[in-house]
Amino acid sequence: MDKTRHLSILGSTGSIGVNALNVVRSFPDHFKIKYLTAQTQSDLLIDQAREFKPKAVVIGDESKCSDIQGALPEVEVLAGRHGLLELSGRDDIDIVLNGIVGSAGMEPTIKSIQAGVDVALSNKESLVMAGGLINALLEEKNVKLFPVDSEHSAIWQCLVGEDPADIKRLIITGSGGPFRSMKKESFQDITVEQALNHPNWTMGRKITIDSATMMNKGLEVIEAYWLFNLPEEKIDIVIHPQSIVHSMVEFQDGSVKAQLGLPDMKIPIQYALTYPKHFPQAWEQLDLAKISSLTFEAPDLDKFVCIRLAYDALRAGGSMPVVLNVANEVAVHRFLDGEIGFTAIPEHIEKAMNTHDFIQNPDLDDILALETWAKSTR
Numbered sequence: 001m002d003k004t005r006h007l008s009i010l011g012s013t014g015s016i017g018v019n020a021l022n023v024v025r026s027f028p029d030h031f032k033i034k035y036l037t038a039q040t041q042s043d044l045l046i047d048q049a050r051e052f053k054p055k056a057v058v059i060g061d062e063s064k065c066s067d068i069q070g071a072l073p074e075v076e077v078l079a080g081r082h083g084l085l086e087l088s089g090r091d092d093i094d095i096v097l098n099g100i101v102g103s104a105g106m107e108p109t110i111k112s113i114q115a116g117v118d119v120a121l122s123n124k125e126s127l128v129m130a131g132g133l134i135n136a137l138l139e140e141k142n143v144k145l146f147p148v149d150s151e152h153s154a155i156w157q158c159l160v161g162e163d164p165a166d167i168k169r170l171i172i173t174g175s176g177g178p179f180r181s182m183k184k185e186s187f188q189d190i191t192v193e194q195a196l197n198h199p200n201w202t203m204g205r206k207i208t209i210d211s212a213t214m215m216n217k218g219l220e221v222i223e224a225y226w227l228f229n230l231p232e233e234k235i236d237i238v239i240h241p242q243s244i245v246h247s248m249v250e251f252q253d254g255s256v257k258a259q260l261g262l263p264d265m266k267i268p269i270q271y272a273l274t275y276p277k278h279f280p281q282a283w284e285q286l287d288l289a290k291i292s293s294l295t296f297e298a299p300d301l302d303k304f305v306c307i308r309l310a311y312d313a314l315r316a317g318g319s320m321p322v323v324l325n326v327a328n329e330v331a332v333h334r335f336l337d338g339e340i341g342f343t344a345i346p347e348h349i350e351k352a353m354n355t356h357d358f359i360q361n362p363d364l365d366d367i368l369a370l371e372t373w374a375k376s377t378r
């Protein structure tokens with residue numbers, strides 16, 4: 001890269017945001033932070049702003065706005081949902097990294113694309129809910145979308161220099177989560193603490209529960225559908241408990257390319273920010289001799305109902321993935337709050353999918369109305 005890239009990090013105090021700032025810290029000549037946003041963690045946002053000296057920050061929780069203004073007199077401080085959307089629409093940056101959790105990240109993605117800014121996308125829910133709208137906008141605005149999700153980064157890397165017509169199928173890997181080898185009969189007794197204990201990846205609470213139900217893999221199939229423009233029958237899931245092979249592409253001649261690495265989000269985040277370059281890094285390196293064995297197995301769709309629901313939603317299209325995603329968020333939060341059991345998560349989602357008023361081609365207003373409706377489901 002010959003010039004400094006000016007960045008906006010949405011969700012800078014979350015797991016992805018903190019890792020992104022670790023990457024940025026290693027390359028002070030290449031990256032300059034212009035904007036940071038956080039939902040509630042004002043103390044960490046203040047620390048980050050003091051270190052990276054952004055032009056403006058957003059705090060979602062408006063009650064913390066005056067504290068931040070007091071701590072950062074040199075910085076423009078915006079607050080609330082309105083502040084986040086206003087800042088997401090600014091065009092004086094090169095890349096926005098969207099690390100916001102859940103459906104709240106969708107509109108900021110759209111605002112950034114409308115402003116003509118390239119997006120490094122960790123917020124998979126943006127594509128799950130509005131993939132058709134986003135792809136149309138990307139083309140209209142001539143904007144690029146760089147995947148940050150490790151599986152999609154892997155597929156993207158495998159496709160460098162390849163002709164899309166030569167792809168036979170995508171093989172998305174998943175660790176299988178903490179309940180891969182647990183019997184289905186025991187699923188009803190799963191506790192929040194067990195579900196939050198992921199074997200390989202350290203992530204936020206919402207995505208960790210999605211990994212335990214394997215809804216995360218289902219959402220990733222829908223994300224891949226929109227990113228790589230392939231029908232759902234060409235997007236498969238394989239369970240790979242070691243999380244070293246991050247995904248694969250099979251070509252028409254039977255050749256399969258894979259991308260490997262340690263399960264560390266800094267690697268796909270950095271690639272999205274330095275693309276098409278692989279910058280040198282000093283973090284722990286992959287030692288295959290030490291790992292010694294990589295194993296693979298088919299996912300158990302009978303046990304992990306959420307995978308089936310996601311494929312159903314993708315096949316149905318229209319408003320169905322929106323409802324799948326938002327109903328999942330509702331169910332996950334209710335599970336985390338101790339209101340419902342683990343097996344009630346897919347039940348809640350399926351009920352919402354079956355009872356909503358289906359829309360074939362939802363526009364943004366329809367999607368936002370569906371989001372409000374699905375959030376009200378109990």
Ligand code: MG
Pocket residue numbers: 149150151220
């Ligand atoms: Mg992933």
